[in-house]
Amino acid sequence: MGKTKKNMPRVLVIHGPNLNMLGLREPEVYGRTRLAEIDDRLVGLGQQWNLEVSSFQSNHEGAIVDKIQACLGKIDGLIINPAAYTHTSIAIRDAIVVLGVPIIEVHLSNIHKRESFRHKSLMADVVTGQIVGLGVAGYYLALQALAEKLGMLPSD
Numbered sequence: 281m282g283k284t285k286k287n288m289p290r291v292l293v294i295h296g297p298n299l300n301m302l303g304l305r306e307p308e309v310y311g312r313t314r315l316a317e318i319d320d321r322l323v324g325l326g327q328q329w330n331l332e333v334s335s336f337q338s339n340h341e342g343a344i345v346d347k348i349q350a351c352l353g354k355i356d357g358l359i360i361n362p363a364a365y366t367h368t369s370i371a372i373r374d375a376i377v378v379l380g381v382p383i384i385e386v387h388l389s390n391i392h393k394r395e396s397f398r399h400k401s402l403m404a405d406v407v408t409g410q411i412v413g414l415g416v417a418g419y420y421l422a423l424q425a426l427a428e429k430l431g432m433l434p435s436d
Contacts, residue, residue, distance in 0.1 A: 288332045289356035289430045291423065293322055294344060295337035296363030302388075310388050313416045321416075322359075322423055329427040331357075341369055348375040357426040358383045359419060366391065366401045373402045382429045384422035387412040 295315060298305060303314040319335045326333030336347050344365070351358075358381060365372050366387070376383055385403050390413030404410055409425060411418040428435035 288330050289432065290332045290334070290354065291326060291357040291359065291426055291430075292347075292351055292355045293319065293333065293335040293359045293419070293423075294347065295335065295361050296344060296365050297339040299361060299363055300337050300339070311415050318416050318419055322419060325420060325423050329423075329432045331423070331427055331430070331432055333423065341365055341371060344369075345371050345375045348372070348379065352378060355379070355381060356430055357381050359386055359422045359426065360384075360403070360407075361386045361388070361419075362403060366403060368402070370402060373406060376403065377406050382426055383407040384425055385410045386418045386422050388415050388418060389413060 299315055302310055302318070303312050315337060322333045322335065338344050338347070344362070348358075358376065358379060360376065360383060362369060362372055362385070366385075383406075385401065385407040387410075391401065392412065401410065408429070409422075411422055414421065424433065427433040
C-alpha cells in the first residue's frame with residue numbers, strides 16, 4: 281500500500297482544531313506537553329518500530345478532509361484526534377471510511393466524562409479502535425497498536 285522504498289509502513293497522525301495550542305490551552309484538562317513534543321516522540325517511536333510517521337494539524341475541517349483524501353493509497357495506518365470535529369464532522373468521518381487502513385481515534389481527555397455534547401463520537405463506529413483519557417500516552421499507545429496491526433511488533 282503506502283510503503284516507502286525501505287518497505288517501512290507509513291502512518292499519518294492528524295491533529296484537529298486547537299491541538300496546536302497544547303500546553304497552553306486548559307493544561308489541567310489537556311496537559312502541558314506541546315504538540316511538537318508529541319510529534320517528535322511519535323517519529324522516534326516510529327523509527328524504533330520501522331514505521332515512517334508524519335503528522336498534520338489543522339483548525340479547518342476542509343483541510344483535514346483534503347489531507348485524508350490525499351493519503352488514499354499512500355498510508356498504511358492513521359491516528360486521528362479530530363478534537364471538536366469528533367462530535368460534528370460527518371465529512372471527516374466519510375473521508376476516513378474510504379482509506380481502508382487501520383485507524384485509531386485518540387483523545388487526550390476522557391470525552392465520556394466531560395460535557396454531554398462531547399460524549400458522542402461520529403468516528404467511533406468506523407475506526408479500528410479508540411483511546412480516550414490517557415493524555416499524551418494515548419498517542420503512543422495508538423502507534424504501538426498500529427505497529428502491531430501492521431506486523432512491525434509482535435501482538436498477543
